Amino acid sequence: MKLFPVILLVSVLSSCAASKNPLRREVKLLERGLIKDDTSYIYDLPFENGKAYYCVQGYFSMFTHHERAALDFRMKPGSIICAAREGVVVRVKEDGTRGGMRSKYRKDGNNVVIEHPDGSRAGYWHLQTDGALVNVGDTVKRGQPIALSGNTGMTSFPHLHFIVWDYDRSRRWQQVPTRFETTRGVGYLTAIKRYRKPKAEQPVHPDSHHPIPEE
Numbered sequence: 001m002k003l004f005p006v007i008l009l010v011s012v013l014s015s016c017a018a019s020k021n022p023l024r025r026e027v028k029l030l031e032r033g034l035i036k037d038d039t040s041y042i043y044d045l046p047f048e049n050g051k052a053y054y055c056v057q058g059y060f061s062m063f064t065h066h067e068r069a070a071l072d073f074r075m076k077p078g079s080i081i082c083a084a085r086e087g088v089v090v091r092v093k094e095d096g097t098r099g100g101m102r103s104k105y106r107k108d109g110n111n112v113v114i115e116h117p118d119g120s121r122a123g124y125w126h127l128q129t130d131g132a133l134v135n136v137g138d139t140v141k142r143g144q145p146i147a148l149s150g151n152t153g154m155t156s157f158p159h160l161h162f163i164v165w166d167y168d169r170s171r172r173w174q175q176v177p178t179r180f181e182t183t184r185g186v187g188y189l190t191a192i193k194r195y196r197k198p199k200a201e202q203p204v205h206p207d208s209h210h211p212i213p214e215e
Contacts, residue, residue, distance in 0.1 A: 023069060024060040027177045031059070031188045041116075042186050043084040043178045044143050045197040046073070046124060046162050053079075056159065058191035059177055069175035070163035071189060075149040077158050078131075081124055084162070084178075086142045087116040094132040096152040109153020109161075112146050118166075120176060125161035126153050 029035045047053060057072035075081075089112060096108035110127035112134060128150030140146060151158040164176040179186055183196045 021060065021069075023175060023177070027059045027069060027188070030177065031190050033187075037179060037188075040179055041085065041118075043122075043164075043180050044082065045180050045182065045195060046081055046084045046160060047075070047197060048080050048082060048145075049143070049197055050199045052194050052196035053160075054194045055189045055191055058189060069177045070161060073160045073162065075158060075160050077128055077148075077150050079149040079160075080145050081112075081127070081147040081149055081160055083114060083140045083142055083144050083146050084122055084180075085114070085116050086140060087114040087122075089113070089134045089136050089138045089140060089146075090115045090121065092132045092134065092136050094127060094130050094147075097129050099126070099151045099153055099155050101154065101156045103154060105152075106154040109155070110147075110150060111153075114140060114146070120164055120166040122162065122164045125163075126150055126155050126159060128152070 026035070030037055045053075053073045053075055055071055056074045057070075059069045059071070091111065091113035093112075094110045096110045098105050098108040109125050110129065110131060111123055111125045112127065112132055113121055113123045115121045124147055126149070128148040129152065131148035131150055132146070133148070134140060134146045149158065149160050155161075164178050166174050166176050168174050177188060180189055180195070181198065183198050189195060
């Protein structure tokens with residue numbers, strides 16, 4: 001059996017296990033459309049217009065997102081990653097060359113971090129060696145190519161790890177679950193589903209406030 005189906009199976013079977021993070025319950029209600037969110041920023045999917053990728057691990061999945069409101073998109077190495085929101089590049093690492101499931105590889109994960117106008121930040125992880133297309137201090141636009149995907153850091157298969165965070169008044173790190181614009185509407189993504197980014201000229205359906213599986 002190939003590794004990717006095993007990862008999917010583990011993610012599905014373990015998604016029922018409860019995280020202790022109080023944000024998990026809110027996220028699950030948002031994903032199911034049981035509570036409505038019509039005020040938060042709507043992000044672009046972090047890849048090229050018209051492309052579709054599987055979200056293989058969602059918020060608070062128990063494989064490696066046990067306490068993380070983060071998303072993993074399965075991508076072949078060298079796939080183009082785009083900014084999900086405009087901002088300023090505040091961190092770039094692209095000299096990592098190793099990857100694997102052992103914790104010793106965590107420091108090798110290449111990444112780009114972008115600070116948004118409201119002070120929140122988005123991180124794009126597991127990038128290809130020398131795969132950054134931007135530099136610290138660059139101002140980037142929403143949808144602009146910023147990096148090439150890879151398989152560096154603590155990872156078991158090539159993918160993009162995407163996470164958004166903000167700081168509270170005590171400057172403590174706070175995870176931020178995010179809504180995305182897809183070809184089927186606006187909503188929170190869920191694991192083991194494929195999502196397509198609208199083409200530039202393609203109209204987007206009204207906000208459904210529900211999970212939006214693709215194909």
